Amino acid sequence: MSRSPECIAMLLAGGQGSRLGILTKNIAKPAVPYGGKYRIIDFPLSNCVNSGIYTVGVLTQYQPLELNDYIGNGQPWDLDRENGGVHILSPYQQISGTTWYKNTANAIYQNINFIDRYSPQYVAILSGDHIYKMDYSKMLAYHKEKQADCTIAMLEVPWEEASRFGLMFTDKSGAITAFEEKPKVPKSNKASMGVYMFTWAKLRQHLIDDENNPDSGNDFGHDLIPAMHRLGERLFAYPFDGYWKDVGTIDSLWEANLDLLNPKVNLDLSDNSWKIYSRSPAAPPHYVSGDATVQNSMVAEGCQIDGEVDFSVLFSNVTIEKGAMVRDSIVMPGTVIKSGAVVQYSIVAENAVIEPKAIVGERPEVMKNLDDWGVTVVGSGVTIGNNVRIKPKQMVDQNMFF
């Protein structure tokens, strides 16, 4: 180690994302495709390099194969470096035995040695499953200005949604005075984004204390940070007002993709000063034929479109045959939608085949009871046979032929 970075990032990417169902059967949630060419983890990784943080530990645990493959040596994010760069940190065997990462704080605790090798002054703890663009260097400047021990990025959410989040109360200086975890009746709408900046010396001590506390669940939000607060450490909230989305559910993943088509949504991926990097497939430009109609959609390279596409996001190498229709849907790489098939209000995962005249999903307008309506999901590699109809809210995990 020739020089110590001031700040390094630890990216928690071990989450299963069980509410994404079959989409995360074989991949970790941070590896879920998003936005036509990205995976969710591209956002925090790109934020790191754009913020000048070039040492990133990625903590993986659940189904790490595809994620490890995707990150590789970090080259797409310019994180293939002599000093620092990206490191995949999986649980490993120690003399005291082997333990999985029990929870977020425990995962960092098990990697204290890794962080010590770089001996940074500050450590950013990030989540690998949020979509947002954020300059962590500004957050670090705020952390230093407040002489904080821990700074938590905070977003004001609509009151009606506040009960889904970990909430904070702050005084005028921005210091955190109290926490409230997913209350039924929220008294604050200041939600934690799961983005933390710590002074390493402080965090290091609290990680050890947390580990030694048999009553702790070893979670940052539930255990470690409230404990720091009780002990009177300096905790501050860093206000953030950009786009931020936790794509924890099928509906939110679907929504977050279609947000990219809404000019009113504040998430500009064409901004050259804050690029989101990803591992690109080497595919030619996409082709839209004379029979096709494409409106209000996002289309990646390698697609071949002969059918109708409206208000949808198509990933690379998707084929939409003549007479097929895709609307209000997300279609992931390599999927083929054959002539006469209709895909609506759906997420179709990678390399699926929708045979002619199959109908996947339903528009909410035609539902008698809106409670029965929801986004339909077709799993990766699944074939939906001729004339098969897949109902709203269904998740199809095996080939359906008729």
Added chain:
Amino acid sequence: MRANNVLGIIYSNAYDSAIPELTTLRTMGSVPFGGRYRLIDFALSNMVNCGMQKVGVITKSNYQSLMDHIGSGKPWDLSRKHDGMFILPPFSQSETGFYSSRIEALHGSMRFITRSDEEYVILCDCNVICTLDLDSLFEAHSSSGADITVAYKSGKAPELEDLMLFKTAEDGRITEAAVSGEGGEGAYSLNIFIMRKALLERLINEAVSLHMDSFERDIIQRNVSALKIYGYEVKGFARVLNSLQSYYDTSMELLMPDNRRALFVAGRPVYTKVRDDMPAIYGLGSNVKNSLVADGCIIDGEVENSILFRGVRIGKDAVVKNSIVMQESFVSDSVRLDSVVIDKNTVITPGKTLCGAENYPIYIGKGLII
């Protein structure tokens, strides 16, 4: 073949003068093509797709854009500790100056060539667009026992200075090589050569000591009977660019699915510099037909029979037909374009109309504001 036993050499400046519009500011190798590529990508990808590990890129002038594009060779996996990509500029050795011919260029890079360990060498130009399986070329070369094998295409030859037309015997041996620029019908050279490296060194040194300067006349034509020179017919998609018109026509050919399938073969990807653009966005009023669209485009107008490169914007009520719009160019609202080739970073201000003809496309230079 053992791919790491073959050295690749690409001329990035070959026939620069054939398309002066596009090469005033760049080499032939860095001419944008097909929505997201540069011409050199095809030659480089052919080489790396058959496993070649060492490629020298000969440059002469205007090579800033080329260096920017190929960088250290990472997109082609040619950024390596051992072998990889080498840029061979003029004035690289004390005894060499500026190149004016292919022989001088090779002679100027002789130290690089002789110091390479590879047994064979493959030479390519950048104005030839094809997806060629170099393994098969090598197979043909070794099974025929040829000294030199050159790839050719049958049909109407393009008019291009010093382009060779071949007569071949039944076994593929070239019996006659005519050097002219007049075009004609028959087997014309794609200027892709394979031979033993030692033979190339000998031929170049010989030609230089005799003050010869034409690779075509003094090396190939002169040695047609002395050496065993064989032809290798390329049956798939291969085009030789010799003018802005042929650039335009070849680009437009990509709108046909069969041509795309022949050029973009599954399992033989064409690699290029990664730009990290977002996918293309189609706005509410967009209407796109029969067009190729690269990542990063934002389309709010009408586009037909056209090719849009990465990061192109098409404004509201704009109508773009039969045109090629290169990287980062901005077509404003209510602009009308027909049969126009627009170079990079150009802005067409609102309401303008520019029309060429399909057999005479208009060219708008790089970075202009119209």
